[in-house]
Amino acid sequence: MMVCIRRLFLLLGMIATPAIASPTISVLTDSLEHPWGLAFLPEGDVLVTERPGRLQRIELATGRQTIIPGTPTVSASGQGGLLDIALHPNFADNRWVYLTWAGHCETGTATHLGRGRLVGNALEDFETLFVATPCVDSGRHFGSRIVFDTNGYLFMTTGDRGERDRAQDLTDHNGAVLRLNDNGSIPSDNPFVDDPRGADAIYSYGHRNPQGVAIYPDTGALWIHEHGPRGGDEINLPVPGGNFGWPKVTYGREYWGPQIGEESIPGMVDPIYQWTPSIAPSGMAFYRGDLFVGALVQTHLAHLELNGETVTQETQLLSELNRRIRAIAQGPDNLLYLLTDQRNGELLRLSP
Incomplete structure (x- = not known):
């Protein structure tokens, strides 16, 4: 076709x-x-996640699909399910495949991060590495994209779960960009590691629902984009400890019309680009x-x-x-x- x-x-x-x-x-x-989400294997095939919870291996030459067992149990309701995928920078040696998903927890659901080894056509030794807490009784705004930077750190985005004030709560992993080591532990130089006001995993906050991440080849910097409400989709360049404003700062409006916040506030980081309408x-x-x-x-x-x-x-x-x-x-x-x-x-x- x-x-x-x-x-x-x-x-x-x-x-x-x-x-x-x-x-x-x-x-x-x-x-x-x-x-x-999709990730290309060094052998030339591609791994693709499906939101209901399947991981497919697809041969680019033929389009042939093979379901990869060993994936986690997901909450495939609302906007949740099996979400993003990334390969470890040393995948050729260690075969680690990283996944994010919406999963059940004590008080609702949360964005999870885990990894397993791709052995043949199966994920083995799958383990959960990180859970974005608190769990929330909501099926909205899980994020979630993941990417490794040039130094081997893993960045994971989370949405505000449809409860916007979470994005300004530094004790809450939701509505943030998280920075982790490849085993899910916290890097010692994360901006809030020695700050009792904030969760150690948070790299930047004030994000609504980031569903795009990429490393800029010219500089190695992390770029993200995120959904606005009625307008105000943003491209942002996360910086350590940066507050990107949501919901205090946004070009978007309530779906029924009224203004939500200011377009800019001193001390909060402005987007480099925005889309209105969304x-x-x-x-x-x-x-x-x-x-x-x-x-x-x-x-x-x-x-x-x-x-x-x-x-x-x-x-x-x-x-x-x-x-x-x-x-x-x-x-x-x-x-x-x-x-x-x-x-x-x-x-x-x-x-x-």
């Missing part, structure tokens, strides 16, 4: 002479149930110096041209496909791969 998208010709930098064919979108599979961003990846962000509500791929930390131009792509784009990643073939969030979810490859 192919769809020609001629305007991606310039976007993907694949034009050298008029003789080169137009880029296409290849549908590698359309039988995924609400896929959420696009409902999910997934992000840097590609050839630009940033790509999936949109769920406005069903397109946002292409953001950058000059350092400044967005200079935005282009909407793939709107004609009318797909909720959940995740984006660059594959081992240096092409972009997308997941579409639907009951018959797709793994798409953009190629020349």
Whole structure:
């Protein structure tokens, strides 16, 4: 199944002479149930999480799918379920696969982090590494994306669970970016380790529901984006101990209209970019110096041209496909791969 998208010709930098064919979108599979995250194996296959709780291994050459057993039990209700996936930086040696999920706990549900070893086509020795507490009786705003930085630290995003004041509570892991060692322990230089006001795992706070993370190749810095309410989706650059304002600072409004907070408050960190009206961003990846962000509500791929930390131009792509784009990643073939969030979810490859 192919769809020609001629305007991606310039976007993907694949034009050298008029003789080169137009880029296409290849549908590698359309039988995924609400896929959420993807990670490429060194062997060339890709692991894809499905929100109901399955982990699929997909052969890129054939689209063949294999269910990987050994995943945790998830709470697949509301916005919860099996969420993001990342490989350990030394995966080729240790085979650690990291997952986040919405899981049950004493007083409700919480965003969990765990890992298991991929041995053949199974996860073995799976263990829970971290639980974002407190548990909340809510099915909303779990986050959650994970990424390793160039120093081997793991960053994990959590949402405010639909209870916005949690994002300003430094004793609460919800509505935050968390920074952990690869075994789930707390780095000794986290900003609140020696500060009794805050939880040791918190790196930055005041976030609503971050569902995109990526490491900027030029600097190694962490970039995230997060959902606003009615408008005010944001791209933020987390800094140690930084307060990103939600709900005191936001460009978004209540769904019934009134203003929520200020657009800027001294001492709180402003976004480098925001969308109003909301696009409902999910997934992000840097590609050839630009940033790509999936949109769920406005069903397109946002292409953001950058000059350092400044967005200079935005282009909407793939709107004609009318797909909720959940995740984006660059594959081992240096092409972009997308997941579409639907009951018959797709793994798409953009190629020349």
